[in-house]
Amino acid sequence: NWWSGPNYSEAYYIALIVITPATIPLIQNMGVHIIQAMNKHVFRSICYLFIAMLNAFTSFLVAPKFGGIGCAVCTAVSLVIGHGILMNCYYRFKIGINIVQFWKEIGKIFITFMPLVIVILIANLFFVTDSFVLLVIKIVIYAIIYFIYAYLLVMNNEEKSMVNSCIKRFQGIIQC
Structure with a gap:
């Protein structure tokens, strides 16, 4: 609205x-x-x-x-x-x-994220978005929480390694 x-x-x-x-x-x-x-x-x-x-x-x-x-x-x-x-x-x-196995793996990821989604939905009820600035702040906070949650609970070692590699590259760019 x-x-x-x-x-x-x-x-x-x-x-x-x-x-x-x-x-x-x-x-x-x-x-x-x-x-x-x-x-x-x-x-x-x-x-x-x-x-x-x-x-x-x-x-x-x-x-x-x-x-x-x-x-x-x-x-x-x-x-x-x-x-x-x-x-x-x-x-x-x-x-x-093996599409059944594929969807089982997707289901595990989905179930893992459900607690986070529920918490975010409840929090969103208490913090009504009534300005563009608040919308951007909520998006940034959600993205950070989502990333940390995914890194800790969903990503496998190969995915974590790719993320770590990107972070190291980004740190190298900032230092230049």
Whole structure:
């Protein structure tokens, strides 16, 4: 409400509904590179066409009664069917990726971050963002806490080594 005004409060929920399932292909980005390298991306293109057609058809049906929220739900459902079900089956059965193990690992990361997300959401209720400066401060604090949390609880030794290498390089730049 602060950022766009009360007339656009529904836009926040529409964005959440659409962004959440859109994270599936972002998480699986390596699969896209694998199917491109194997020259097996025709199915993905057909799947995207299916997602678009399903989304357009269902959105057309629900828009008059449910408006933007209804269309966002149609988009979300289309993305879950296309990316979450069809592409995962393709990765598993046609490409040979152990997609079940992949999602188990993602689930562990998700569960590890849930306490942090809950604490941040509760803290956000007490510190209402009513200025751009406060928004920037909250973003910086969240980013720092998130990084430390990820470093200590989620990253493996190889990832920590890459982070440490970047920090050392950054320290070298500052000293110059």
